[in-house]
């Protein structure tokens with residue numbers, strides 16, 4: 024506002040007040056500061072009542088916020104309630120709900136229960152504590168003999184690892200059909216009595232959609248524990264809902280599977296084996312192709328190019344799904360083709376068993392120049408902390424790897440010699456190791472580029488399911504470390520880029 028030359032300052036102020044109202048009194052005008060900043064400790068001590076308040080109360084946060092690193096006097100005193108210090112502070116109690124059955128109940132698993140359908144493994148496996156490393160030995164030792172007896176008493180309901188020192192069981196809780204870019208698979212979810220993780224089996228066996236197996240076809244790959252009758256009260260709908268059905272499930276087709284005791288899985292397999300012996304079919308039908316795969320969230324879900332795990336999972340399903348040509352036994356019959364068959368056992372052991380948290384830290388150490396192995400060691404882990412006992416129990420449940428019992432030998436997709444050794448140690452009969460050559464190596468290595476199986480469709484792209492080949496500095500380093508430090512059986516062809 025401009026004041027007119029004729030107006031006085033008083034008139035101007037009066038006019039201003041008229042238009043805007045009188046100036047508000049400020050805190051400064053009402054309560055002028057007379058003193059220095061107050062010491063919050065002194066004030067807290069003044070408010071505290073009784074001699075029981077000592078200086079230790081300050082150290083133990085008796086006066087919340089007083090000890091926080093704030094400028095002196097800046098603590099918000101409106102938060103101070105002035106409560107009697109002799110009273111216990113009211114703490115909000117959280118309610119913890121345990122998924123674990125009481126210890127007494129877990130330990131009471133008895134041979135006497137073994138005749139009872141659905142009594143043992145289900146409750147045991149569903150109530151396994153979440154820290155398997157600490158609990159493993161005590162639970163296994165305490166219940167060892169009882170569980171072993173139990174398994175032998177009801178073989179159709181559980182599949183046990185045959186290692187007497189650490190007996191445990193697996194049970195297929197549910198199965199469903201999953202369509203993939205490579206064809207349909209059956210996803211099986213397993214519980215086990217050693218850890219609380221949901222390990223899985225991805226079974227490739229599309230022949231199951233075409234009806235029961237016949238003497239001149241390989242046996243279907245099915246879970247014995249899934250097909251078992253779990254309880255007397257179980258209805259057909261219950262069985263179908265958990266995946267115990269045959270053929271292709273649809274609104275028009277809903278046929279529950281029979282218990283292995285009734286149709287006898289083992290007999291079916293034995294019969295097939297016998298038939299194979301007579302006509303020599305087992306010699307010409309290759310053993311099912313399997314892969315034991317360890318979870319890799321970064322590689323499989325995020326599409327990380329630090330490793331080739333996503334690609335390996337995809338490649339394994341692709342290779343297992345490839346149709347199999349069977350030469351004819353008689354000259355009058357033509358060569359025939361049967362659908363590919365096998366399984367990926369998907370183990371929840373992220374980061375070679377060290378877990379996702381440690382793996383993420385290991386990646387940062389790798390960025391600092393360390394390789395996969397030294398990064399693990401620097402974090403106090405072993406280079407590889409995985410175990411394969413659960414995988415073997417799942418294989419057995421699926422009738423794989425145990426030709427002496429009711430199963431078939433297997434071919435294993437891996438470059439890792441430790442895996443083959445671990446499977447054989449557990450009694451899995453491996454007839455062949457099939458190498459997993461990284462897709463990018465097939466496209467970049469001049470020696471491998473001529474491979475007839477090289478799929479033109481898999482040239483460049485992402486690493487996740489249905490993806491293509493990728494390569495990069497991190498991945499090259501990762502693969503080199505596998506070959507040079509972990510003994511993976513891959514033909515190393517590229518120069519060390521850091522030289």
Ligand SMILES: Nc1nc2c(ncn2[C@@H]2O[C@H](COP(=O)(O)OP(=O)(O)OP(=O)(O)O)[C@@H](O)[C@H]2O)c(=O)[nH]1
Pocket residue numbers: 315316317318319320329330331332335372373374375376377382385386395399436437438439442459505511
């Ligand atoms: N600790 C750690 N784990 C990793 C790293 N990269 C991938 N992994 C994990 O390694 C596991 C896969 O292991 P691989 O060595 O690729 O495969 P393998 O199963 O031993 O060998 P192959 O059968 O030949 O593929 C998964 O659990 C991944 O999460 C890494 O840099 N550090």
